[in-house]
Amino acid sequence: MSRLAQTHGLNDVQQEILKTVRDFVDKEIIPVATELEHRDEYPQQIVEGLKELGLFGLMIPEEYGGLGESLLTYALCVEEIARGWMSVSGIINTHFIVAYMLKQHGTQEQKDTFLPRMAAGEVRGAFSMSEPALGSDVSAISSKAVRDGEEYVLNGQKMWLTNGGTSTLVAVLTRSDEGHPEGTAPHKSMTTFLVEKEPGFGEVRPGLTIPGKIDKMGYKGVDTTELIMDNLRIPANRVLGGETGRGFYHMMDGVEVGRVNVAARGCGVAQRAFELGVSYAQQRQTFGKAIAQHQAIQFKLAEMATKVEAAHAMMANAARKKDSGERNDLEAGMAKYLASEYCKEVVEDAFRIHGGYGFSKEYEIERLYREAPMLLIGEGTAEIQKMIIGRRLLEEYRLQG
Numbered sequence: 001m002s003r004l005a006q007t008h009g010l011n012d013v014q015q016e017i018l019k020t021v022r023d024f025v026d027k028e029i030i031p032v033a034t035e036l037e038h039r040d041e042y043p044q045q046i047v048e049g050l051k052e053l054g055l056f057g058l059m060i061p062e063e064y065g066g067l068g069e070s071l072l073t074y075a076l077c078v079e080e081i082a083r084g085w086m087s088v089s090g091i092i093n094t095h096f097i098v099a100y101m102l103k104q105h106g107t108q109e110q111k112d113t114f115l116p117r118m119a120a121g122e123v124r125g126a127f128s129m130s131e132p133a134l135g136s137d138v139s140a141i142s143s144k145a146v147r148d149g150e151e152y153v154l155n156g157q158k159m160w161l162t163n164g165g166t167s168t169l170v171a172v173l174t175r176s177d178e179g180h181p182e183g184t185a186p187h188k189s190m191t192t193f194l195v196e197k198e199p200g201f202g203e204v205r206p207g208l209t210i211p212g213k214i215d216k217m218g219y220k221g222v223d224t225t226e227l228i229m230d231n232l233r234i235p236a237n238r239v240l241g242g243e244t245g246r247g248f249y250h251m252m253d254g255v256e257v258g259r260v261n262v263a264a265r266g267c268g269v270a271q272r273a274f275e276l277g278v279s280y281a282q283q284r285q286t287f288g289k290a291i292a293q294h295q296a297i298q299f300k301l302a303e304m305a306t307k308v309e310a311a312h313a314m315m316a317n318a319a320r321k322k323d324s325g326e327r328n329d330l331e332a333g334m335a336k337y338l339a340s341e342y343c344k345e346v347v348e349d350a351f352r353i354h355g356g357y358g359f360s361k362e363y364e365i366e367r368l369y370r371e372a373p374m375l376l377i378g379e380g381t382a383e384i385q386k387m388i389i390g391r392r393l394l395e396e397y398r399l400q401g
């Protein structure tokens with residue numbers, strides 16, 4: 001077990017879950033990750049293993065067949081999985097966000113219908129806010145839902161849908177004017193629809209097309225797609241929570257726990273980069289000694305390890321805050337911002353320690369170097385995190401009188 005990134009105060013169940021996940025990562029993920037990633041191959045066998053471990057239902061309440069675990073347990077598992085291969089954590093992340101949104105905001109019928117099958121990994125979730133013209137500015141979405149009797153008719157194009165092809169339940173955010181007259185604030189006229197579909201590409205349901213995988217620089221293996229709605233008919237009972245106009249809040253709530261998750265991924269990737277760097281530095285010789293014996297390299301290792309430790313502490317703090325029932329947007333924003341920036345820096349240092357070999361696809365650090373940038377963007381860019389952090393600070397430190 002690593003000395004870095006320890007989490008104090010875990011109970012026996014949490015420790016047991018983490019040990020099981022860590023063993024699974026070491027035996028089933030790390031040995032195959034780079035090869036699968038280079039082939040951009042979906043890690044089906046790993047996904048089956050995660051299902052058996054119950055990870056698709058980790059935070060789903062026990063009454064729906066899940067393990068009913070905390071956000072902290074979930075985040076620590078994600079950290080371990082991302083240490084093995086970040087794409088695998090991406091496969092469970094959107095599923096986790098949709099299950100969380102259902103648990104928090106779904107009608108009883110929606111929870112009964114989806115949560116047990118989500119806990120078993122039979123129904124797999126994806127969530128869709130972004131469109132070709134926007135990602136940060138969610139309030140500007142143009143996809144639209146119009147009521148027609150007991151159904152809604154959805155039109156529009158969505159972009160950057162993680163697990164777009166493999167999922168069977170997509171939480172889709174659209175504008176919906178019904179009951180929200182002209183002039184209603186944009187974030188009060190949005191609705192989340194629970195869209196069921198077949199897995200795969202092409203027309204996966206009448207009116208719904210998943211064109212194919214977007215070819216990406218990293219984060220391979222997991223499918224990221226567009227989603228096109230052309231008179232897609234969705235029954236009214238598939239409005240999340242049964243009420244239109246709440247979609248913006250649903251999504252922001254989901255993204256908030258998603259931010260802790262992205263921070264955890266940054267922690268996991270940074271840990272792996274540190275492990276690779278500290279190991280290589282003791283093997284490579286220059287000027288008659290291991291490069292780890294050069295002070296400049298030791299300083300790099302010191303900086304890397306300090307960043308791994310700091311990011312882990314902030315991530316665990318943000319998760320604990322949410323678990324305690326308190327608002328955690330400030331802590332989640334800070335953790336996501338710091339962990340993703342530190343991850344990029346630690347990966348770059350590990351890459352430099354590898355010298356020319358870091359540039360070779362034979363070395364794992366090459367994959368991490370292409371994966372780390374995704375964390376700077378997903379669940380809100382650094383600029384968006386800083387806007388959230390800044391606004392919250394001004395609320396907390398407002399001048400009195």
Ligand SMILES: Cc1cc2nc3c(=O)[nH]c(=O)nc-3n(C[C@H](O)[C@H](O)[C@H](O)COP(=O)(O)OP(=O)(O)OC[C@H]3O[C@@H](n4cnc5c(N)ncnc54)[C@H](O)[C@@H]3O)c2cc1C
Nearest residue numbers: 127128129130134135136137160161162377379380381383
């Ligand atoms: C691999 C991948 C997977 C993704 N998966 C999903 C998914 O599953 N579901 C989903 O809905 N979305 C997903 N996204 C989309 C992601 O959330 C967006 O890419 C992200 O929010 C940024 O939006 P954008 O790309 O439109 O950039 P923009 O919003 O166009 O921003 C461009 C630049 O401008 C900056 N900027 C924007 N506004 C401001 C401002 N007010 N002040 C200062 N700077 C600003 C940004 O920080 C950024 O640097 C994914 C993206 C990627 C790359």
